[in-house]
Amino acid sequence: MTPEPAQMPRIPRPVWFLGWTSLFTDAATEMIYPLLPVYLSRVLGASAVSLGIIEGVAEGVNSLLKVLSGYWSDRVQRRRPIVIGGYALSSIARPFIAVTTTWPQVLVIRALDRVGKGVRGAPRDVLLARFATPATRGRIYGFHRAMDHTGAIVGPLVATAILFFAPERYRLLFALTVIPGAIAVALLFFVDEEAAAGESTNPPNNEPANRRTAEPRTPEPRTTSEARIPARVIALLGVLLVFGLGNSADAFLLLRLSDALGGATYVPLLWAGIHVVKASLSTWGGGLSDRFGRKRMIIAGWIVYALVYFAFAMSTSAPVFIAWFLFYGVYFALSEGAEKALVADLTPAERRGAAFGWYNATTGIGALIASVLFGELYEHFGAPVAFMTGAALAGVAAVLLVFIPTDTIKDSDVRNPGHQ
Numbered sequence: 001m002t003p004e005p006a007q008m009p010r011i012p013r014p015v016w017f018l019g020w021t022s023l024f025t026d027a028a029t030e031m032i033y034p035l036l037p038v039y040l041s042r043v044l045g046a047s048a049v050s051l052g053i054i055e056g057v058a059e060g061v062n063s064l065l066k067v068l069s070g071y072w073s074d075r076v077q078r079r080r081p082i083v084i085g086g087y088a089l090s091s092i093a094r095p096f097i098a099v100t101t102t103w104p105q106v107l108v109i110r111a112l113d114r115v116g117k118g119v120r121g122a123p124r125d126v127l128l129a130r131f132a133t134p135a136t137r138g139r140i141y142g143f144h145r146a147m148d149h150t151g152a153i154v155g156p157l158v159a160t161a162i163l164f165f166a167p168e169r170y171r172l173l174f175a176l177t178v179i180p181g182a183i184a185v186a187l188l189f190f191v192d193e194e195a196a197a198g199e200s201t202n203p204p205n206n207e208p209a210n211r212r213t214a215e216p217r218t219p220e221p222r223t224t225s226e227a228r229i230p231a232r233v234i235a236l237l238g239v240l241l242v243f244g245l246g247n248s249a250d251a252f253l254l255l256r257l258s259d260a261l262g263g264a265t266y267v268p269l270l271w272a273g274i275h276v277v278k279a280s281l282s283t284w285g286g287g288l289s290d291r292f293g294r295k296r297m298i299i300a301g302w303i304v305y306a307l308v309y310f311a312f313a314m315s316t317s318a319p320v321f322i323a324w325f326l327f328y329g330v331y332f333a334l335s336e337g338a339e340k341a342l343v344a345d346l347t348p349a350e351r352r353g354a355a356f357g358w359y360n361a362t363t364g365i366g367a368l369i370a371s372v373l374f375g376e377l378y379e380h381f382g383a384p385v386a387f388m389t390g391a392a393l394a395g396v397a398a399v400l401l402v403f404i405p406t407d408t409i410k411d412s413d414v415r416n417p418g419h420q
Helices: 013-043 048-076 080-099 103-130 137-165 170-175 178-190 193-201 231-244 251-261 267-292 294-314 318-346 349-381 383-401 411-415
Strands: none
Touching: 013 048, 013 080, 013 103, 013 137, 013 170, 013 178, 013 251, 013 267, 048 080, 048 103, 048 251, 048 349, 080 103, 080 170, 080 178, 103 137, 103 318, 103 349, 137 170, 137 267, 137 318, 231 318, 231 349, 231 383, 251 267, 251 318, 251 349, 251 383, 267 294, 267 318, 294 318, 294 383, 318 349, 349 383
16 A cells, blocks of 8 residues: 555655755756757857757767666666766766857767766666665656756756856856766765665565665676566557657757747746746656556656647747746656656566666657757748647657556566566
């Protein structure tokens, strides 16, 4: 039985450190991201197509590396050093946007930033799974996403303050992102990877199963080549790819917003506002998936996504755009934690690194194609056509997800050919 809110288990200490790392990293990233479309178009003279190429390639590189990183982490069984390396690379590369003079230079730096994200993504998600039980996975992943989104509130607010006192000083702003990046990497040294395994095998005798802070684990073999990712996970990834083909970079939403508002002055504040929605609701949304099922929450999130994109295609007034943009945060709250928890549910523990790698690769490949396609549609056919295309693909994916079996696979099933 799902515990009442007052009985909810505490978030484990290592999950807090991983959360704070994500908060500072996202603060650094989001000091740049909402201003990137304006910087590219007005300072560097880049087009919407260039923006699509930059975001698509960056996310594509990120996602492909998550596959390799996931397999690597399954083999070496040491996730924290990989996670530290990934965060460090992003923190070093990101501030160099301050010295760019052409959009291809921005592309290279964004790609390096996303390489770091690709290296750390799957191993970090596996670490989070080690501190969760099947009954708390949605909440743990939702909490981590909430910390991400809290960083995305702080970042734009800091950016707005800097630009208020130093108008148009984009390069100074970008250079200052080195500070939160360094703090993020330092926090990772407080995450005890060995404690995760110890807690999972030795819970207090007087603590009920749903209060355990780590998932019961079987010994993870050094060689996992004989174990395959379950077929239902592959089917799930196929549906996620369909959704991903319509899930273009949020930079296009920001571009549409700046056009509707007549400038970019308030765009960082709105970007912070949507992350208030995400941060406020993500832990709750992940918890809903623990109670009512992952599939239901994901479908609900995708329906919200389709409605927002349809509204961005049809709306004409600035207040309406703002309202729908803030409502867009509900999509993330309902789907992000639930998607990762579902991948963990359906995959044996010894293959989760690979499964999360493929999960992130699928979403990234979708983002690559979607962003380039969206840029072409936006530039040559107009924003309404581009946004309607995204809404339609989200609707198709929601229907397809209904037919994917989502019974939880136990770790012991890894050697059962019926699940391969």
